[in-house]
Amino acid sequence: MQVIKRLPTQLANQIAAGEVVQRPSSVVKELMENAIDAGATEISLNIKDGGRTLISIQDNGSGMNAEDALLCFERHATSKIDAIDDLFKLTTMGFRGEALASIGAVAHVSLKTKREEALTGVHIKMEGGNIAMNEEVVCSKGTLIEVKNLFYNVPARRNFLKSDSIEFNHIEDAFLYIAIAHPEVSFILHHNSQAIYNLSAANLKRRVTDVLGKNAGDRVFPIESETDIVKLTGFIGKPETAKKTRGSQFFFVNKRFFKSSYFNHAVLKAFEGLIPEKTHPTFFIFLEVDPAKIDVNIHPTKTEIKFEEERFIYSILLSTIRQSLGMFNLMPSLDFELETAFDLPAGFNKQPIVEPTIQVDPNFNPFKPQANSGKSNGFSKGIKEQGFGSTTPNEADWQSFYSINETPLPEQQELPGITDVQSVADLLLVGRYIFTPVKTGVMMIDSKRAMERILYDECIESFVKHPLNQQMLLFPIDKPLEKQEVRIVSNHLKTFEQLGFNISLEEQVLHILGAPEILHENGVVQCLEELIDRVEYSEQHQEDVAHSLVLQMVKHAARYHRISNKSEAELQIQRLFSCPDHTLSPSNEPIIQILAFEQLNQLIK
Ligand code: ADP
Ligand code: MG
Numbered sequence: 038m039q040v041i042k043r044l045p046t047q048l049a050n051q052i053a054a055g056e057v058v059q060r061p062s063s064v065v066k067e068l069m070e071n072a073i074d075a076g077a078t079e080i081s082l083n084i085k086d087g088g089r090t091l092i093s094i095q096d097n098g099s100g101m102n103a104e105d106a107l108l109c110f111e112r113h114a115t116s117k118i119d120a121i122d123d124l125f126k127l128t129t130m131g132f133r134g135e136a137l138a139s140i141g142a143v144a145h146v147s148l149k150t151k152r153e154e155a156l157t158g159v160h161i162k163m164e165g166g167n168i169a170m171n172e173e174v175v176c177s178k179g180t181l182i183e184v185k186n187l188f189y190n191v192p193a194r195r196n197f198l199k200s201d202s203i204e205f206n207h208i209e210d211a212f213l214y215i216a217i218a219h220p221e222v223s224f225i226l227h228h229n230s231q232a233i234y235n236l237s238a239a240n241l242k243r244r245v246t247d248v249l250g251k252n253a254g255d256r257v258f259p260i261e262s263e264t265d266i267v268k269l270t271g272f273i274g275k276p277e278t279a280k281k282t283r284g285s286q287f288f289f290v291n292k293r294f295f296k297s298s299y300f301n302h303a304v305l306k307a308f309e310g311l312i313p314e315k316t317h318p319t320f321f322i323f324l325e326v327d328p329a330k331i332d333v334n335i336h337p338t339k340t341e342i343k344f345e346e347e348r349f350i351y352s353i354l355l356s357t358i359r360q361s362l363g364m365f366n367l368m369p370s371l372d373f374e375l376e377t378a379f380d381l382p383a384g385f386n387k388q389p390i391v392e393p394t395i396q397v398d399p400n401f402n403p404f405k406p407q408a409n410s411g412k413s414n415g416f417s418k419g420i421k422e423q424g425f426g427s428t429t430p431n432e433a434d435w436q437s438f439y440s441i442n443e444t445p446l447p448e449q450q451e452l453p454g455i456t457d458v459q460s461v462a463d464l465l466l467v468g469r470y471i472f473t474p475v476k477t478g479v480m481m482i483d484s485k486r487a488m489e490r491i492l493y494d495e496c497i498e499s500f501v502k503h504p505l506n507q508q509m510l511l512f513p514i515d516k517p518l519e520k521q522e523v524r525i526v527s528n529h530l531k532t533f534e535q536l537g538f539n540i541s542l543e544e545q546v547l548h549i550l551g552a553p554e555i556l557h558e559n560g561v562v563q564c565l566e567e568l569i570d571r572v573e574y575s576e577q578h579q580e581d582v583a584h585s586l587v588l589q590m591v592k593h594a595a596r597y598h599r600i601s602n603k604s605e606a607e608l609q610i611q612r613l614f615s616c617p618d619h620t621l622s623p624s625n626e627p628i629i630q631i632l633a634f635e636q637l638n639q640l641i642k
Pocket of ligand 1: 067071072075096098099100101109114115116117130131132133134135136137138179180
């Protein structure tokens with residue numbers, strides 16, 4: 038019996054659609070790419086309900102004649118390549134001829150299109166992969182495609198979709214990937230009739246700043262370099278604008294967005310010593326390379342790209358960014374002192390802070406082979422020698438102080454409790470640690486983590502019931518926001534109120550009138566920034582938003598907290614031991630360690 042059969046076209050298309058159309062944002066990507074390939078100068082998108090109800094896109098590109106309009110829904114139908122060789126010199130975004138066939142197989146699609154020279158256009162409707170309508174229509178040059186009820190016939194996919202706001206986030210990303218790479222084209226994006234972006238045709242700098250939001254022009258600087266292998270252009274955020282989450286990081290090669298942890302590393306390396314750990318610089322980096330030297334085909338959704346001269350590009354990226362950082366004399370205005378002061382052993386805080394300086398050789402050409410290695414080393418050494426980001430005591434001093442943490446500890450039989458504390462009169466404060474004698478040795482309490490635990494327990498309990506205690510700011514603060522941030526804040530105003538903020542939004546400016554009582558007034562803005570980043574991250578990773586936000590805020594508050602005398606330490610110990618989970622911080626780091634006599638004896642040997 039014959040068991041192999043040919044799949045019907047519709048089924049084959051539906052299966053292929055699984056690769057091409059994973060979620061609404063994939064449709065947006067494919068349709069926008071088609072509009073660009075058609076030479077459009079105006080592209081307008083209309084989205085309803087995160088794209089599940091409607092994705093509509095109008096362009097003023099070449100349009101199609103009646104025959105092409107029918108053909109474009111067939112699989113492997115493309116106007117972009119003729120022969121296999123064409124694959125290696127691609128200048129178009131699409132080439133597989135699969136997108137429209139795939140979309141037509143899993144949604145209701147309407148296409149209206151007209152070429153400039155034609156008198157009338159054509160209106161085609163596809164349903165379940167079949168042509169449901171094909172008529173002449175009067176319309177202007179270009180193409181209008183409406184995709185409705187995505188995955189109506191693929192319940193597994195439909196059920197897999199996330200909330201509208203998460204799907205829309207993906208759409209916004211897909212939109213930006215294309216809009217940023219094509220500043221000469223104007224783009225409009227609406228979601229549920231609300232205007233999200235209205236980007237007029239412009240140069241790259243204007244496009245980048247339009248995307249980032251008000252006053253962004255001051256926050257970026259240009260990069261540029263050209264070698265035989267790669268031409269590099271773009272804009273990078275100044276060090277002080279680095280963010281806790283990777284919000285705005287964009288790589289493009291030949292105008293195609295891609296992701297690369299390897300190149301990301303080069304950028305981070307260029308910023309080494311200039312931004313705090315675990316923060317991410319903003320960047321919009323464009324590479325132009327010979328299309329024959331990249332492979333855009335290694336990933337089904339094509340965000341990863343293989344480069345033939347990866348290593349070379351890495352070093353060019355690194356040195357170009359470093360050079361620009363020097364040229365634009367970007368003196369960091371970061372508050373390093375705050376964090377380090379807290380982490381240094383007592384006494385070290387009073388040391389004078391050395392003004393950070395960067396020595397730059399303006400004639401430094403990173404592409405001169407002999408200058409390459411030597412100079413870039415000299416550069417970072419320069420930063421270190423100037424004592425950038427640290428106070429004067431040498432590292433070895435406080436490393437040895439901390440090495441006490443690394444001594445292996447014996448198994449603990451019982452959790453330490455308040456009864457172990459023999460006498461609060463013998464408390465000793467060293468840096469952020471409280472030491473107190475216990476029967477078996479010395480108890481060491483990390484007062485910063487202790488504070489996190491105390492505040493977390495207090496806040497999480499009341500957060501769910503009523504807004505946290507608030508203090509009005511003596512001087513209200515206005516903070517300009519980026520567009521993505523505006524959307525996040527306006528979607529979560531209630532949450533921020535619940536956390537104890539008194540804020541309002543006016544266009545792209547956030548007015549801050551009051552803040553949670555537990556925050557230090559100087560930290561309010563930074564804390565809000567962290568929270569905004571955090572909401573976005575939590576949503577995307579489906580974290581428990583309450584836990585995650587309260588934790589973030591508490592960590593911020595604890596950073597400013599200092600124990601300055603014994604009675605404060607005593608009070609903190611009491612508050613800590615009344616928390617049920619007093620040995621672990623809310624992010625599960627140990628708060629208490631007991632240094633047993635045996636260990637202490639070992640140390641002094
Ligand atoms: P590909 O882009 O890989 O060629 P698609 O399925 O996305 O495949 O599109 C098939 C063809 O339909 C394209 O090659 C192009 O000729 C035509 N086409 C699609 N969208 C448009 C548009 N917006 N304007 C003009 N032509 C289009
Ligand atoms: Mg295409």
